[in-house]
Amino acid sequence: MAFENEDKANGYWSENLRLVLKLLAIWAFVSFGCGILLVDVLNEITFMGFKLGFWFAQQGAMYVFVALIFVYVAKANALDKKYNVHED
Amino acid sequence: MDVQTLTYLIVGVTFALYIGIAIWSRAGSTKEFYVAGGGVPPVMNGMATAADWMSAASFISLAGIVSFTGYDGSVYLMGWTGGYVLLALCMAPYLRKFGKFTVPDFIGDRYYSQAARTVAVMCAIFICFTYIAGQMRGVGVVFSRFLEVDVETGVYIGMAVVFFYAVLGGMKGITYTQVAQYCVLIFAFMVPAIFISVMMTGHILPQIGFGAEMVDAAGNGTGVYLLDKLDGLSAELGFAQYTEGSKSMIDVFFITGALMFGTAGLPHVIVRFFTVPRVKDARVSAGWALVFIAIMYTTVPALAAFSRVNMIETINGPDSTGVSYKAAPEWIKNWEKTGLITWDDKNGDGNIYYTNGDANEMKIDRDIMVLATPEIASLPAWVIALVAAGGLAAALSTSAGLLLVISTSVSHDLLKKNLMPDISDKEELKYARIAAGLGVVMAGYFGINPPGFVAAVVAIAFGLAASSLFPAIIMGIFSKTVNKEGAIAGMLSGLFCTAAYIVYFKFVNPSANVSDNWFLGISPEGFGLVGMFINFGVAFAVTKVTKKIPDDVVAMVESIRFPKGSGEAQDH
Numbered sequence: 001m002a003f004e005n006e007d008k009a010n011g012y013w014s015e016n017l018r019l020v021l022k023l024l025a026i027w028a029f030v031s032f033g034c035g036i037l038l039v040d041v042l043n044e045i046t047f048m049g050f051k052l053g054f055w056f057a058q059q060g061a062m063y064v065f066v067a068l069i070f071v072y073v074a075k076a077n078a079l080d081k082k083y084n085v086h087e088d
Numbered sequence: 089m090d091v092q093t094l095t096y097l098i099v100g101v102t103f104a105l106y107i108g109i110a111i112w113s114r115a116g117s118t119k120e121f122y123v124a125g126g127g128v129p130p131v132m133n134g135m136a137t138a139a140d141w142m143s144a145a146s147f148i149s150l151a152g153i154v155s156f157t158g159y160d161g162s163v164y165l166m167g168w169t170g171g172y173v174l175l176a177l178c179m180a181p182y183l184r185k186f187g188k189f190t191v192p193d194f195i196g197d198r199y200y201s202q203a204a205r206t207v208a209v210m211c212a213i214f215i216c217f218t219y220i221a222g223q224m225r226g227v228g229v230v231f232s233r234f235l236e237v238d239v240e241t242g243v244y245i246g247m248a249v250v251f252f253y254a255v256l257g258g259m260k261g262i263t264y265t266q267v268a269q270y271c272v273l274i275f276a277f278m279v280p281a282i283f284i285s286v287m288m289t290g291h292i293l294p295q296i297g298f299g300a301e302m303v304d305a306a307g308n309g310t311g312v313y314l315l316d317k318l319d320g321l322s323a324e325l326g327f328a329q330y331t332e333g334s335k336s337m338i339d340v341f342f343i344t345g346a347l348m349f350g351t352a353g354l355p356h357v358i359v360r361f362f363t364v365p366r367v368k369d370a371r372v373s374a375g376w377a378l379v380f381i382a383i384m385y386t387t388v389p390a391l392a393a394f395s396r397v398n399m400i401e402t403i404n405g406p407d408s409t410g411v412s413y414k415a416a417p418e419w420i421k422n423w424e425k426t427g428l429i430t431w432d433d434k435n436g437d438g439n440i441y442y443t444n445g446d447a448n449e450m451k452i453d454r455d456i457m458v459l460a461t462p463e464i465a466s467l468p469a470w471v472i473a474l475v476a477a478g479g480l481a482a483a484l485s486t487s488a489g490l491l492l493v494i495s496t497s498v499s500h501d502l503l504k505k506n507l508m509p510d511i512s513d514k515e516e517l518k519y520a521r522i523a524a525g526l527g528v529v530m531a532g533y534f535g536i537n538p539p540g541f542v543a544a545v546v547a548i549a550f551g552l553a554a555s556s557l558f559p560a561i562i563m564g565i566f567s568k569t570v571n572k573e574g575a576i577a578g579m580l581s582g583l584f585c586t587a588a589y590i591v592y593f594k595f596v597n598p599s600a601n602v603s604d605n606w607f608l609g610i611s612p613e614g615f616g617l618v619g620m621f622i623n624f625g626v627a628f629a630v631t632k633v634t635k636k637i638p639d640d641v642v643a644m645v646e647s648i649r650f651p652k653g654s655g656e657a658q659d660h
């Protein structure tokens with residue numbers, strides 16, 4: 001086993017799950033939340049010439065998606081190092 | 089030089105490039121054929137994935153769909169990009185660590201069952217064929233429009249090129265060709281979009297121009313914002329508000345979900361993450377793929393809005409009563425010849441007029457929006473030629489990726505792992521090439537004789553991926569308890585419910601396909617998300633009442649959860 005003991009293995013996995021769930025919450029919030037469920041409320045606000053809800057649905061959600069993946073990459077790589085399970 | 093000569097020139101140069109790359113990178117082993125030897129650098133893999141993903145439909149039709157449906161078109165924009173977040177966070181790294189070649193490989197091993205593997209193979213093959221039929225047709229249409237050859241001849245030329253580099257090069261040839269194809273298609277898409285953005289708003293970035301104030305011919309601000317203008321025009325002509333759309337909220341929610349989860353379950357996308365050297369690379373290459381996809385997908389809605397305003401203003405004129413047919417711009421007459429624009433002078437005043445309802449005199453096909461943009465904006469001839477080459481690059485790259493999954497499914501999952509376990513690597517490679525060859529021929533057949541149901545089956549492809557493969561993979565990684573019985577029951581029930589719902593409304597009783605008859609107001613396109621929940625529910629319930637999973641499978645799940653020791657994609 002790559003981990004020193006069972007506790008480390010569980011610790012790594014639960015930290016990883018927490019990271020993924022946090023990022024997926026943002027993922028759902030910008031798309032299903034701002035782009036769909038809250039769209040009418042946000043459309044009252046104007047942002048750079050857009051109605052804000054419409055902007056999330058056709059622009060903003062996609063920018064956030066890209067950012068989320070790169071944040072995940074950085075944090076997951078750091079987590080691997082912390083538990084010494086990174087690749088050589 | 090005229091448009092046609094330029095088109096021949098640019099298309100010819102790009103084809104020569106693709107074939108050159110194929111010869112340089114041909115595959116010598118099954119590992120090179122299936123996963124490019126597992127040695128593709130992440131940025132290149134991201135680019136190839138993006139080219140694979142953006143099909144003729146994305147390139148040609150998507151902006152048109154958004155242009156005609158406004159806010160409703162967001163389901164495709166969010167759905168087809170959001171799936172990559174799921175891929176990067178929940179699937180790519182673990183499947184790369186697992187380290188074999190295909191999605192059925194994972195499902196077969198994780199659920200220790202040939203039956204599960206076979207269900208997965210069938211889903212994979214069906215999904216790929218659904219897709220590829222449309223691609224070859226796209227090749228034929230571009231050829232016939234811009235090079236003035238028959239659609240059939242166009243399909244034959246496309247078949248020959250794809251056959252050459254997919255059969256010879258396998259995944260290795262395809263990956264490096266797709267990198268070139270991405271560059272061609274993104275350049276071809278962005279150039280007209282930037283031109284038109286500068287013309288209408290004075291902004292170089294279409295993403296900014298989209299929300300900006302419009303400018304007049306001299307470049308002075310008019311004080312009218314593009315989107316306000318568009319909402320005003322829509323209201324005036326009796327369409328739904330552009331920024332609000334006409335679909336119900338629950339339907340938008342479910343379609344977006346079905347497309348997102350479906351994207352993350354598509355075998356030709358997932359297999360991409362088997363081709364990089366390390367788990368780390370699988371994570372970051374999903375990020376690069378989405379960057380390259382988002383460049384186009386954030387431009388699409390901007391282009392859609394620009395061309396909508398342009399089109400309405402050109403047809404209806406400054407006072408919104410229609411312009412005289414005789415004085416209409418050249419592009420309307422050019423596209424009338426192809427039958428994609430038709431004019432019916434209902435009130436006999438000799439003017440063309442576009443509106444919602446009975447007074448409308450113009451029928452305009454959505455597919456012309458991207459292809460006609462350079463003409464509508466009076467751009468130079470080389471831009472028109474470039475758009476033709478871009479459309480071909482999009483269609484060819486997607487076809488090749490799909491063909492590879494079909495050939496892998498046949499030679500690896502069906503023959504090697506099921507029917508003929510004793511064949512050597514060389515023989516398996518031979519069968520893979522034969523399967524790819526047969527795949528090209530079948531795709532060509534569908535391209536020449538397109539089944540009328542292509543558009544309808546795309547809904548099925550995403551629905552099936554979301555309701556069958558996606559949950560099986562996710563449970564395989566994130567659960568150590570879901571067993572063989574649970575997974576198979578889950579896949580079959582998700583698959584069956586989704587397929588039954590779609591087939592009923594699309595084929596058995598199409599006249600009943602209205603929101604009053606839908607389950608909770610969810611259209612067939614969005615039902616995959618319901619199927620996904622059914623799959624998860626059934627799988628957990630069945631797992632509760634059947635045998636525990638074997639210890640060695642638990643150990644395997646534990647081992648794919650961290651990167652260390654990934655090595656190269658395993659030989660088998």
